[in-house]
Amino acid sequence: MADLPAPAPAVNPETKPFWDATTEGRLVLRRCTGCQGVIWYPRAICPDCWSTGTEWFDASGRGTVYSYTVNHKGEGPYRDAGPYVLAYVELDEGPRIMTNILTDDFAAVEIGRGVEVAFSPTTDGAAALPRFRLR
Amino acid sequence: MSVRGRAQIAGAYEHPERKIPGKSVAQVHAEVALGALADAGLSMGDVDGYFCAGDAPGFGPLSMAEYLGLDNLSYLDSTETGGSSYVIHVGHAAAAIAAGKCRVALITLAGLPRTQGLDRGRGGSPESGFESPFGPTTVSMYALAARRHMYEYGTTSAQLAEIKVAASHHASFNPNALLPREVTVAEVLDSPMISDPLRRLDCCVITDGGGALVVVAPEVARDLPRRTVTVLGHGEAPKHAMNGHVDLTFTGAKWSGPRAFEEAGVTVADIDYASIYDSFTITVLETIEDLGFCKKGDGGHFVSDGALWAPGGALPFNTDGGGLCNNHPSSRGGMTKVIEAVRQLRGEAHPQVQVPDCEIALAHGTGGSLATRMGSATLILGRED
Numbered sequence: 001m002a003d004l005p006a007p008a009p010a011v012n013p014e015t016k017p018f019w020d021a022t023t024e025g026r027l028v029l030r031r032c033t034g035c036q037g038v039i040w041y042p043r044a045i046c047p048d049c050w051s052t053g054t055e056w057f058d059a060s061g062r063g064t065v066y067s068y069t070v071n072h073k074g075e076g077p078y079r080d081a082g083p084y085v086l087a088y089v090e091l092d093e094g095p096r097i098m099t100n101i102l103t104d105d106f107a108a109v110e111i112g113r114g115v116e117v118a119f120s121p122t123t124d125g126a127a128a129l130p131r132f133r134l135r
Numbered sequence: 136m137s138v139r140g141r142a143q144i145a146g147a148y149e150h151p152e153r154k155i156p157g158k159s160v161a162q163v164h165a166e167v168a169l170g171a172l173a174d175a176g177l178s179m180g181d182v183d184g185y186f187c188a189g190d191a192p193g194f195g196p197l198s199m200a201e202y203l204g205l206d207n208l209s210y211l212d213s214t215e216t217g218g219s220s221y222v223i224h225v226g227h228a229a230a231a232i233a234a235g236k237c238r239v240a241l242i243t244l245a246g247l248p249r250t251q252g253l254d255r256g257r258g259g260s261p262e263s264g265f266e267s268p269f270g271p272t273t274v275s276m277y278a279l280a281a282r283r284h285m286y287e288y289g290t291t292s293a294q295l296a297e298i299k300v301a302a303s304h305h306a307s308f309n310p311n312a313l314l315p316r317e318v319t320v321a322e323v324l325d326s327p328m329i330s331d332p333l334r335r336l337d338c339c340v341i342t343d344g345g346g347a348l349v350v351v352a353p354e355v356a357r358d359l360p361r362r363t364v365t366v367l368g369h370g371e372a373p374k375h376a377m378n379g380h381v382d383l384t385f386t387g388a389k390w391s392g393p394r395a396f397e398e399a400g401v402t403v404a405d406i407d408y409a410s411i412y413d414s415f416t417i418t419v420l421e422t423i424e425d426l427g428f429c430k431k432g433d434g435g436h437f438v439s440d441g442a443l444w445a446p447g448g449a450l451p452f453n454t455d456g457g458g459l460c461n462n463h464p465s466s467r468g469g470m471t472k473v474i475e476a477v478r479q480l481r482g483e484a485h486p487q488v489q490v491p492d493c494e495i496a497l498a499h500g501t502g503g504s505l506a507t508r509m510g511s512a513t514l515i516l517g518r519e520d
Contacts, residue, residue, distance in 0.1 A: 004270075006268070007267070007268050007272070008263040008268070009263075009264035009265070009268045010263050010267075011189065011264060012264075013222045014261075015264055015265075019264075036269070037378070038379065039378060039379070040265075040376075040378060040379030041261070041262050041264075041265040041376075041379075042262065042265075047378045048378055065384075066279070066283065067279045067282045067283040067286070067383055068279070068282060069275050069278035069279050069282055069330045069331050069332070069333075070328075070330070070331040071270065071272060071275040071278070071329075071330040071331075072329055072331070073272065073274065073330065074272065074330050074447070075270075075272050076270075076271050077270070078270035078272075079168060081270070082309045085268060086269060086271055086275045086279065086330075087279075088279060088381065088383070094379060095378075095379030095380070096376075096379055096380065096381050097265070097379065098269050098271060099266065099269055100269050100270070102493070109503050110215070111283070116462075122268070129268050129269065131269075
């Protein structure tokens with residue numbers, strides 16, 4: 001399939017470790033050391049119990065499709081990308097995260113389908129976008 | 136403290152144009168402000184409360200107060216929840232009036248996206264790094280919700296199309312509507328796919344324009360020449376991604392609705408007319424379920440039985456043609472939702488779609504996305520007798 005655009009994410013001190021890990025091919029998540037809940041998107045405070053004791057851990061990189069759309073009308077960096085799959089993937093660790101499904105076979109994408117992470121280095125090389133392939 | 140009966144909508148004005156080259160955004164704010172105040176029988180000098188949202192240029196209420204020459208302001212509110220802002224503003228205005236903070240509240244909306252293009256900037260938000268690189272668009276965010284709703288409840292594209300068909304029937308009576316032609320389910324299904332499963336005709340229009348409302352204290356309303364409309368209840372609620380556990384099948388209406396119904400002391404069975412935010416067909420479907428007009432998941436069947444058609448349907452909706460066919464000024468539809476509800480309660484909707492003896496109306500706003508990072512607002516209004 002044609003390569004999807006890989007625009008650089010906005011990175012701040014709170015999220016830099018997440019993006020640094022992606023350049024090493026690792027998907028990391030933030031976990032609360034108080035309630036043990038997984039936090040998404042990564043942040044320094046647990047939005048469930050409001051503890052500021054949080055830590056990174058390596059995720060499996062596997063999940064299932066929660067919802068998806070084939071978008072025919074991209075904007076910005078995606079304006080000329082052609083149709084692409086925007087999706088929420090439910091990671092095995094729980095969080096539903098926004099991502100793309102990398103496939104030319106749009107008909108094969110369905111809710112509940114198993115996927116695994118595949119990183120796309122961003123144009124500036126400072127991060128890699130966690131996208132997913134069908135498995 | 137309840138706001139029930141503590142404030143009246145005295146003026147409502149929708150800008151008649153849908154494409155406005157050669158004017159500034161502030162200028163259109165001023166035009167709709169003058170329109171609503173004239174409708175109420177009041178003037179700029181009477182205004183002591185001013186409400187606007189993110190569409191207001193510059194420094195929001197400060198820039199606009201200066202531009203409009205509002206010199207007697209004792210109360211400001213620039214609550215920004217996207218398209219639902221103005222529904223919230225009515226509730227906040229009623230609360231401010233009930234608390235004695237102001238007596239004549241002016242709410243304005245204006246924008247020029249048809250002329251100047253859409254502006255989508257939220258780059259500095261904490262979530263943006265984890266979403267925008269993947270290419271979400273407004274339509275695709277709603278499409279994700281539609282896809283999941285279809286998966287869980289068997290909702291079909293043809294059922295969603297029925298919502299557009301009903302709106303287009305109503306728009307056919309509105310000479311100002313951008314899309315005044317009635318469409319069929321087949322035409323909706325044949326329109327180009329934008330973000331699967333949403334097609335072009337599942338989407339609202341993009342229009343320049345705006346609208347304004349004037350909310351006043353009952354003692355002010357008593358001296359005005361026109362019929363005013365009573366604020367009976369208001370509810371608002373944000374809904375967000377819930378720490379990675381986003382559920383795309385319901386909206387914040389599940390929470391804003393009961394708050395408004397409780398304050399108003401009425402139930403869904405009492406609603407004669409409803410303005411339901413309709414950025415996309417799926418927006419209407421999820422909202423009417425969440426407000427309790429039908430069971431969760433039954434929205435597809437509900438809308439397929441002609442329920443949304445005025446004047447005779449079970450739930451006559453968006454009799455101006457709504458955002459789907461008439462007007463969605465500045466890509467923010469909450470203002471026009473309230474305006475058409477006021478028209479229905481005054482008996483001033485088009486005769487072909489006026490609900491007979493319309494005594495209680497609901498106006499619902501949806502801001503931001505659908506079912507995630509969104510602001511829901513429900514307003515219940517009553518005819519003053």
